[in-house]
Amino acid sequence: MSILIRNITAVNADGIQQNTDIYIEKDRIAEIAAGISQTAERVIDGTGLVAFPGFLDLHCHLRDPGLTYKEDIRSGTRAAAAGGYTAVCCMPNTKPVIDCAEVIRYVLRQAEEAGYAEVLPVAAITRGMGGNELTDFPALLRAGAAAFSDDGLPVAKDEVILAAMRQAKGCRALLMLHEEDLKNRGQGIVHDGQNAKKARLAGIPRAIEEDMTARDIAFAEQVGIPIHICHVSTAGSVQLVRDAKKRGVRVTCETGPHYYSITDAEILDGNPNAKVNPPLREETDREAVCRGLADGTIDAIATDHAPHSEEEKAMGIAKAPFGMIGFETAFPLTVTHLFESGIIGLTDIARLLSKRPHEILGRNGGELKKNTAADIVICDMNEKFVYNKDSVVSKARNSPFLGMELKGRVCYTIRKGNFTYDRQAD
């Protein structure tokens, strides 16, 4: 198929081309220039719209195999495409856990059949995510693992994470670390602050996240490998990463849209959809996360899309599982809470949602450039809409953003020259 996008603002991490045309032939960008005279099977008027390189999500949960009552690879990647994503890393806390080549091949096959997005499986660091015995990194890499994580759980034992780091060094594998001192979390379900006290809910102190973050940065520095820190949520964690980067430690990190959009005030009415791990923090943390995104301390925005069923979330905030869906709100929340308030600009959106995620995984891409894969998201920066249940593409509905008015909307997602999302048609 050939597509001509006319008169659009094309945004890359390193610059903006205004009033340009983009011509797509088969799966590639054949030309980006003003006044392209080619005819195409499909012509899109990009006037007033913005094109970004397709988003890459470093962190999501597709729940497949085994937990497909929450989400599956088809429904999850369809929701990802609706959010502007052309590639997603899926975490291994499935049933069975993604800890062997066979499960990786299953995930890749399902993703290929669905066709909505490239799925980059993250394999477990330890067998069954049990925290003891390491998986076979080289074999998993050969099968297609993009990185390694026990996300959902920390790698608690010092000797195990150190052994994992040494194995990762030998085969150039990237570790993505969920930082949580689980043995000290106790019964905590929300951020440990004034709002937890008011709501009479057990708290999770910042130190539960920061102590493990500090440990892993120190170990990575000692072993001499790059590590990636998942879902940074506190001012202290942002500062730990900032200081480590200054020292030359090869640490990267991500945060989720919920950490720069809302705070633990959302838990006051006991909303189970506001229960997430790490928990929503305080305004001072939210501001620190915003500063970290602006100054590059935080490398990437990752959704941590964590679907759960309505029955599970209906158990109430104390019993419901941690997690919220995120694919379809990541871009609008970024526009509403970071772009509109002037914290970041258009090029930063391309950097945080596409370019840096590609770089962190050591992949080419994340750029709108002639002769590269036609992975493109076309957005309206000005459109306002109310995010409601009926519009949700994901199988799950567990979002604290339902009912909120947001600004910024994905109009089309194009992956390898095919429309994977078209808001007009869907």
Ligand SMILES: NC(=O)N[C@@H](CC(=O)O)C(=O)O
């Ligand atoms: N973030 C969450 O609250 N939940 C995630 C696990 C995780 O990302 O740690 C899940 O798998 O549901």
Ligand SMILES: [Zn+2]
């Ligand atoms: Zn996690």
Ligand SMILES: [Zn+2]
């Ligand atoms: Zn996660």
